[in-house]
Amino acid sequence: MNHSKIAAACLMGLFALAGQALAAEYTVGQKSKAFTVKKLSVKVGDSVKFINEDPFTHNVFSLSDAKSFDLGSTGQGGFKNIVFDKPGTIEVECAVHPEMKMVVEVTK
Amino acid sequence: MFAAATDGFVTDDALTVTPSAQTSPKKRGGASPWKRQVTVFAVFMMLMVVGIAAGCGAIMWHMLKEVETSLQESNARVQASAGTRQTLLEVDRLLMQAIALTDPEQVRAAAVESIAAASRLEDAVASLRQTLPDDKDVSEMEKLVETVKPQRMKVVVAARKHDNAAALERLAGISTPLKRIDELSSAIQKSQADRQLASTGERQEGFRKVMQILGAVSVGGVLISLLFYWRLMKRLSRTDEVEHLLVEVHESAERLDADGQQLTQINADMREANAQLAAMIGRFRSSFGAMDDESRNALVALESLTQACQNSMETSQKQSKDAGVVSEQIRTTVAHMRGLQQNTQALSNSRSQITSFTQAIEQISATTRLLSMNAAVEAARAGDAGRGFNVVAQSIRKLSEETQSAAVQIRRASDDITQQLAATQKSVVLTRDVMDDCAQRISALEQSAGYNRQLIEAMSAKVLGFQSAFERQTGRVRDMDGDIGALDGKIQAEYANAELLDGTAVALTETSSRMLRRVASVMQ
Numbered sequence: 001m002n003h004s005k006i007a008a009a010c011l012m013g014l015f016a017l018a019g020q021a022l023a024a025e026y027t028v029g030q031k032s033k034a035f036t037v038k039k040l041s042v043k044v045g046d047s048v049k050f051i052n053e054d055p056f057t058h059n060v061f062s063l064s065d066a067k068s069f070d071l072g073s074t075g076q077g078g079f080k081n082i083v084f085d086k087p088g089t090i091e092v093e094c095a096v097h098p099e100m101k102m103v104v105e106v107t108k
Numbered sequence: 109m110f111a112a113a114t115d116g117f118v119t120d121d122a123l124t125v126t127p128s129a130q131t132s133p134k135k136r137g138g139a140s141p142w143k144r145q146v147t148v149f150a151v152f153m154m155l156m157v158v159g160i161a162a163g164c165g166a167i168m169w170h171m172l173k174e175v176e177t178s179l180q181e182s183n184a185r186v187q188a189s190a191g192t193r194q195t196l197l198e199v200d201r202l203l204m205q206a207i208a209l210t211d212p213e214q215v216r217a218a219a220v221e222s223i224a225a226a227s228r229l230e231d232a233v234a235s236l237r238q239t240l241p242d243d244k245d246v247s248e249m250e251k252l253v254e255t256v257k258p259q260r261m262k263v264v265v266a267a268r269k270h271d272n273a274a275a276l277e278r279l280a281g282i283s284t285p286l287k288r289i290d291e292l293s294s295a296i297q298k299s300q301a302d303r304q305l306a307s308t309g310e311r312q313e314g315f316r317k318v319m320q321i322l323g324a325v326s327v328g329g330v331l332i333s334l335l336f337y338w339r340l341m342k343r344l345s346r347t348d349e350v351e352h353l354l355v356e357v358h359e360s361a362e363r364l365d366a367d368g369q370q371l372t373q374i375n376a377d378m379r380e381a382n383a384q385l386a387a388m389i390g391r392f393r394s395s396f397g398a399m400d401d402e403s404r405n406a407l408v409a410l411e412s413l414t415q416a417c418q419n420s421m422e423t424s425q426k427q428s429k430d431a432g433v434v435s436e437q438i439r440t441t442v443a444h445m446r447g448l449q450q451n452t453q454a455l456s457n458s459r460s461q462i463t464s465f466t467q468a469i470e471q472i473s474a475t476t477r478l479l480s481m482n483a484a485v486e487a488a489r490a491g492d493a494g495r496g497f498n499v500v501a502q503s504i505r506k507l508s509e510e511t512q513s514a515a516v517q518i519r520r521a522s523d524d525i526t527q528q529l530a531a532t533q534k535s536v537v538l539t540r541d542v543m544d545d546c547a548q549r550i551s552a553l554e555q556s557a558g559y560n561r562q563l564i565e566a567m568s569a570k571v572l573g574f575q576s577a578f579e580r581q582t583g584r585v586r587d588m589d590g591d592i593g594a595l596d597g598k599i600q601a602e603y604a605n606a607e608l609l610d611g612t613a614v615a616l617t618e619t620s621s622r623m624l625r626r627v628a629s630v631m632q
Contacts (some may be wrong), residue, residue: 057227059223059224063220063264063265068261070223070260070261073228073231075234093220095221095223095227098220
């Protein structure tokens, strides 16, 4: 019984590692008080890298039901990563500049 | 007086002006060292004042700069700490507002505002990190901010779901770290205030030390000034002597001016004389050059004349020798002619004997003829008996006739011989006379050639003597040319010296004029 659980856990871990190995990373810039990509479609498990290309600070957060997060403040040249692990539509914003918005469509 | 007036301005060797000597304080009176001391003191004081001012300015600038930098850093830390505390309160307030509100839009707006405030909180902590890079409190604050972030978002999510109980529970869960962040910020603010107070005390101490240094330097400068003032007063007590000295200097400057003008005039005259002398030397050198050329030509002619004399002497010697030979030959010829004359005379004597023989032969022939005729007569008388005798008589008569004819021929030949002998004797006499004359002329010619040879030898000796004298004369001309060249060099040097002297005179005049003006300005 215990051996079967251990084997199942190992199998799941292998699947997770395989999923991470197959996950893609996307890059979205924050430039001139706007996201460089207005809409981005990703798969579950993919990550998005937000890079601040402005000479002032930006913020990246989302209050969407699919995924709520706050990556915090990012200075010039700084970046933050986030992995989208659930499917859905996620509206990404900047708390410092409310006009900055984009949509990430996460599919299976 | 002139030498005394120019002493110190003109060197002995090159008559060059030495400007340094004009301003050399060692060759002036005692005023220049004092003036130099005053100048040095003034410069020293100015440098000291400028140095002290610059040093104090630099120190003050450095201290002010440090104060400004310290204030800026402290203000930045204080502002960052205050911003941290303020944003912390805003985050807490906005989260509470999001929980309290019921309108979803208002809740969302409050949530977004709380996120923005949390972002500013991060920025404030980051500012603290920049101003305090190694501070442990700031590190702890950073960790707390990152720790609070997920819990804060859970509060927001719960508030949006209007699950106020859960939201309050989450909010209570992060209140402790938020309070800790506030305490750390407050501690940083307090420490910065203490540090500002301490640095203010240090700066006040530094300013007090700078003021003490300035006071000490000022006291030192005042003491040095008083000391110099004392020396100056002591020095100015000799003003009368200085005024007398100035009067003497004024008179000396006037004499110096007059001497300078006189020197200028003398130098101008000397330059003019040098120019004339140079022109004369130029002409002399030209003449000496022509003389040298002529002397060379004359020497060549003399050498040719000497060679001609030598050739003529040799020719005369040869002619004298030939004349001696010819004279000897003429004397031999005369001796031969005398022998010939004697022989002719002997031949004439023989011819006289022949004439006598011819007369005898003719007499014998006549006698024979007479005898033959007598025999023929007698033979005729003898008839036939005498016929044979007649034949003999006839033969004798024929012989007599032939003898007579031979005698005639002999006489004729004798006469011819006599005539030829006479002509020969005459020719011999004439030839002897001519030979004697020739011998005399040759002898005279020999004597004349000898005399000529002696004359040519004497002339050759004189020509050689003249040549050697002329060569010596040419050497003297060359020596004179060299002396003239040296004299020309001396004159050129005199030109340079005159120019230097002229410059010296001008400098002397200018110096005296300046001295007069300065003395006049000082004496006013």
